[in-house]
Amino acid sequence: MAEPCFTHAPPGLVKQSQVLEEALQDMVRDGDVDAVEGLLDAGLDVSAPQETDGRTLLYHACLANQPAVVNLLLQRGAVVDFESLNAAAMRLRPALVRLLLDPKWDVDDDVVDSALINVERMTDGKIHEGPISPSKPKMSDVLLAFREAGFCREKGFVRLLSLIHIS
Secondary structure, eight states, X not given: OOXXXXXXXXXHHHHHHHHHHHHHHHHHHHTOHHHHHHHHHTTXXXXXXXXXXXXXXXXXXXXXTOHHXXXXXXXXXXXXXXXXHHHHHHXXXXXXXXXXXXXXXXXXXXXXXXXXXXXXXXXXXXXXXXXXXXXXXXXXXXXXXXXXXXXXXXTTXXXXXXXXOOO
């Protein structure tokens, strides 16, 4: 495992780094798009894992259900990782899953596959029938979000539905 950047720094500097990261995580969780955008403009690495918990800002935004911050981070080059996609899925946030799986982001198939396996295990692969309630989504609504984004699993592999058309 990589050593934290501040291993050899004075203890006060390490504490300042932790305080700054926690403040940044709070901004993300609170949905303060302007503050996060200002820090990104100042050179903050959008995909760097936080030293305090090893997770990305995208993960924290997904966990806190902050679609505006998620969108900003993605526009600035954040990589959709398993933890972020899985957080959105397991927290029953189909709209965030759709956002993360939008074709304009380059999402690794292995990331999608791992998250989709978790969702399918919890739904037995069955999609919710009837209207989706935004206030009370079900895991099957999350599965539907994967399918609407064009992903399904076939023979153990994730596939884009658009590539499977049979004429």
